[in-house]
Amino acid sequence: MTAVTTETVKEKPSIYVEDLVIDFALDSALFNKQYMRAVNEVSFILKAGEALAVVGESGSGKSTCARALCRLYEPTSGKVWLQDVDINEKKNQLSQRDYAKEVQMIFQDPFGSLNTVHSIRHHLARPLKIHHPDLKSDEIERRVIELIERVGLSPAKQTADKYPHELSGGQRQRVAIARALAVGANFILADEPISMLDVSIRLGILNLMEDMKKDGIGFLYITHDIATARYFAERTAVMYVGHMVEWGNSDSVTQNPQHPYTQLLISAVPEPGIRKHRKEMARKADIPLWKPDSKGCPFAERCLNAIDKCKVSMPPVSQLAEDHFVRCYLY
Template sequence: MLKLDKVGKTYRIGAFGGQELRAVHDVSFQVNPGEVVSLIGESGSGKSTIGKMVLRLLPPSAGAITLDGTPEADYYRHVQGVFQDPFSSYNPIFKADRVFEMVRQGFGLPSQDWREKVEAALRSVRLDPGAVLGKYPHQLSGGQLQRMLIARALLLELKVLVADEIISMLDASTRIDVLNLLGELRERGLGILFITHDLSLGNYVSDRTVVLYKGRMVETGRTDRVFGDPRHPYTRRLLASVPQLHRKWSEEEEQPEPEAECLFHAPGEGWVEPDHFVGCAFGGEQDECPRAAEAVVIPLR
């Protein structure tokens, strides 16, 4: 089980690092074996920063990230990531299967045994080894390259996969293949942290959802609860912004202006039901909270 406990990240900015930017505030959730957790929010909400901290590419400024029962030295073997742009993960002057050779040293297998292991990993992500091995990155599609990266992660004793916007650069037909692959990996017991700004994708693939705003969790819980009964105004605004396939923008009916509602707060904040948490986007901090400062509230459509 991957666990984040009150994790925060602060960057030093400005001339000579004289100022601080708090990108992530007190984020706590866990990813269990055989579970997909979606991390959802707009650009700048802290999603990728959290993913990089989970992958140990960035150190947290506060809190702790642990993988139960895993020695520190083995963390990287059990937690791997796949990122948004598959082409940038490959060196264009080398054949694509060089990504497998980079992890071979830790196995010490003879060449034939290693090739069989690689081919089995490729088949597990629905790739034909003969069609991808020995090819350069430009000879393969984005979907093939992305699945090769997933196969590389599976070669290790993987427990958690961090999937950071892994289908945003793929075409529609390839997206569903990769999403269904993640579902198959979940059924095998793999925990997946699925980072996305696309709510429909998060709803399709995840068991639990964490909604972020400005680096804070504003709502989290079972995906059917968060999407089916959103309690936080920000979550409701996000859901209302998703385009509908059966409607055109010109067909949208003009809605009456609702009573003004604060974007950052929700009635009855806290655990509104089992496994469904709603919080303040500013954590109740009086020096930041617009309600405390009597700021103008934002109408909720």
């Protein structure tokens, strides 16, 4: 992939990730400690006003990437730029408070991310007080009501007085989104924001986030559901065992999948009203535990098209179209 430099970063209001690597220790030994590689040389660009969907099975490294961008995990290696600032460079590192003004995270469980002993008003007023200390109490109250209305909760004043347990799952997720908006974040890392919600209200949350993109907010949208990725995100990246195996324009990736793993994900999407025999798309094999010294393509053991070199060396990046890339020896 083309190297990302501080010169290219200055051109657009974006988050740039280059060759991100995250290792976790498997034991507590002092010597000869063993590590697993949760994310391996992942690179992408998150642009303001657009969404990048990261799709894959559980354990593929999707949430780990988001947590690294949110500074909950420190990368083992690689670079993450916000504008022209390397967020992990010690000498010019942004404070956590300044960084939080730009990047916020929405978690999968809306109830677990809210404090049950505080009202919705408290959840929204607190970030306003922290990040905007000059605001007076009446202005804070006005903004709290505006935020509640902005995310589609009404009546706003009554909602502000409620507690998390008095709201539905979809309403709680809207509060979590309003809290991210309260600090004025330009980028939101949405970690499976609709997977714990009823099917009937998922579209409402996606439409709310779609409206937020029009206001210039960029999204990293993490999901198992490749169908919603196409609906919401302009670009899609498919991850398997910490590796990006296919990425590019969402329509191209989902309508013309080229990597065998992407094809497997697409084949698992149900088609209402259509009964068909599903042919075998992959061998039955355990998902590998990737380590720093592991070699080859991580999907090789499951791939029906694997050849000998798939097990000994990582396939190079092949460009299939203007905005469609894949890592596979088939191309």
